[in-house]
Amino acid sequence: MGFIHPYDRPNSYIGRTLPRSRAKRAVAGRGRYTDDITPPRTLHAAFVRSPYAHARILKIDVEAAKAAPGVKLVMTGAELAEMCTGPWIGTLTVFENMKAEPQYPMAVDRACWHGEPVVMIIAETRAQAEDAGELVMVDYEELPVVINKDTALNAGSPVIHANLGDNKAWENTLGSGDVDKAFAEADHVLEETFYFGRHTAVSLEPRIVLCEYDQGTERLTIHTSSQCPHMIETVFARTLGVPEHNVRIVAPDVGGSFGLKIHTFGDEVAATAAAIKLGRPVKFVADRLESFVSDIHARENRVKAKIGIMNDGTMIAAEIDDLSGAGAYSQYPRTSVFEANQILNITFGPYKHPNYRAKATVVYLNAVPTSQYRAVGHPIGISVGEHMMDWAADVTGLDPFEIRRKNVMEDDSYPRNIGSGIPIKDLSHQACLEKLHGLMEYDKLLAEQAELRENGIYRGIGVAGFIKGTAPSPVGYYGAGGARIAAQDATTVKLEPSGGIIVALGVTDQGQGVDTVMEQIAAAAIGCHMDQVRAISGDTDAIPYGGGTYASRATAIGGEATYQAALDLRREILHMAGILLQTDPENLDIVDGNVVDDGSTDARIPLSEIGRIGHFQLGELPNDYQPVLSHTRRYRLQDSPYIYTNGIHGAYVEVDVDTGWIKHLKHWVVEDCGRIINEQLADEQIRGGCVQGLGGALYEHCIYNDYGQLQNGTMADYVTPMMSEMPDIHVGHVQTPTSESELGAKGAGESGTGAAPGVMMNAVNNAIKPLTEGRVTEQPITPELVLKALRKI
């Protein structure tokens, strides 16, 4: 019997749009974020951070700070290091030959980026802690700064970490076919260099920890705004020498995450150490200014790309050479090289070119450490690949849709490998492309564009296809790579005495609607009302060990675990009902929370009765049957490294050719995230993802000067998209369930972010094409870059 086909039986919640219970309390201002929780006698942490990008710490004088009002503890990096089991080293075995400098939570004898924590102050109030921070005297000796990735490997460049020999973190090359031969045979060889500006997540709720240590039970409890509670548990326990099973991590409501909150940060470890030392609760909230210099950054890349095209538009070869600017250390435990790795994996991923060569080099800089931010690597790889595809269309006289029709992998051609060697299956490039063509009313847009050009109005139409890696397997980066981060996930589904169903999730919810989606899956699989089911997530005391939510994995991985656990519970309920009703369970079903005869909706025994008997009246059951009524299932990908998704974006923009100003008029997305559990929630993931990608494409940029000073670390200077700048976003779906799981769901959370920058760059270039040979090849696409491409400045 199937439960996952929409609407074909009672309680078919899969595919339905249903509201989120967490939303109801959030609109009333009754959400519960970590900063809303303040236990009695809570102390507050503030940090003195390095004002230099690279400096030796000669002397720290904390006497005045210690004597300041309200101060309970002043701790230097060296003192904190003594409380740690050892430094973090941000390498994984999966990245061969990778080099990383050991890192302590705060700078010990050397600060390596502007913003690195140096001294922690704990006081009765945050204001007092900040006041005392002003009294800390640190003598620094400035050291040479490495901030330009293009020259970081030059002979004679200063080396940030002498032990590493040079500034190179990692280098990798992959590919397939005979690339040089193909370039020699190509009718056209196109080459371009692209630059991407470093940016950061800017979750509206900053990073936060509230740490409590019970010196009696030796239990450490941390409330924190995290996507991955168990990973935090593991890392903090091992760093501070607390037995892992004595640690409890609670992630209550999380105010935006976007990958930022899959990481561990030194200042958070420091605050935890203070709570252990003082035996009092300690809260640390990164304020917005320190967020900009301490949250992970991402996407500082230069990519050289080259493609070989035949006169008919067929791409026969592609090559990229990526240079990534990481920060001062490799971010532990996920590293700072994964973004480069993803660029190699996915660039030109939709296309069937037989020859591919890709190289990545990652260098250390005296800047904030980089790591994984929503759609890791994809915005870069997709922007590059789709720009080259549009250029090839121009050179061969094809329409952008036409050249993609010619080159995309056919929908009936899977399973197969892409050029990087990654195996893919269950994709639908052709179906998505045609659906987008219709959704955009492409021919009408072309006519409108031509007409407006006559009047000096320059509008651009952009298209950008993509593949997106979601839901990684425990082979490779996770697991075998050496990181103690679960790529499996688990769900426990329990029947309570009341007949209610508890669904305890290893995956977590930061507003995507994970809890609701899992309730839908469980209710559909069991056969009961949604309001009988309640999800629990984000508390390691209450959930099975799991990886949490990252890499668009919650529904794809956690969803299958939930589905299978719910089916197990359903089987037990039917078994027990069979005993009680003296009926073959095969002839029973569950509908609306009642066990019924198969094909009927007349209740024979409700779940509340099963729950009551199963928990209280066990005498009614035979001695050889002990009810369990709590079922845990784990799920992991087995044969594939990722569940790949695909889709295509369209954009319609207007460029003011005198000012370079871009007005985004309309955005379309057609994507295939496999089986959709809740269409509205899937759509909103895509819309939100798009705007985050558009932020990087148009505005967001962490700007460093030559001294490694971040120049724009405020929300007034680092610009994220506002409502007036963003367009309506029209979303369509093609559903090709993944064959990896019974549920068939793939990830949906990141693809919008992955492809939006590429489609924006293509639309802008399409707009200015009649006026110039120049093309925009850099992001964020500022008006200045547009005017340069127009040869006006």
Next chain:
Amino acid sequence: MSEEMVTVNMTVNGEPVTKTIPVRTHLVDFIRTELGFTGSHLGCEHGVCGACSVRVDGDVVRGCLMLAAQAEGADVMTIEGITDTGEIADLQDKFVERNALQCGFCTPGMLMTAAELLSHKSEMSRNDIREFMSGNYCRCTGYHAIVDAIESINNERLKG
């Protein structure tokens, strides 16, 4: 240096309050930590993001850019207050129905500003809504659903 204190009196969510607090306490910190109304959020603490928006004597202001002492004698309403009065119950229901929020951190501020916009009781385009709401940042939704929700309630209210 001992902390300079001040006694403030104001009405918050309909109830009179008197507290002695450090002079430098911002209004939103006062509301959150002294009074326990945690619905107003701190997103940037420099007046850009709008998550701390509260209503002071009828106007929506940034709670992070105003000292509590400046609200002496004022009538202050937060998301909790306007939830209890029911004045935006329709909008709140629509936000839930349309999923016009994800993490919910910006939402109280977003609703305070939207309530002000809707109080104009005038015809408005989607662009008008986007323009007016631009001082409230959301990192999750991409804004489309928020515009839908506000537009739909404005239309419903104008129809009466």
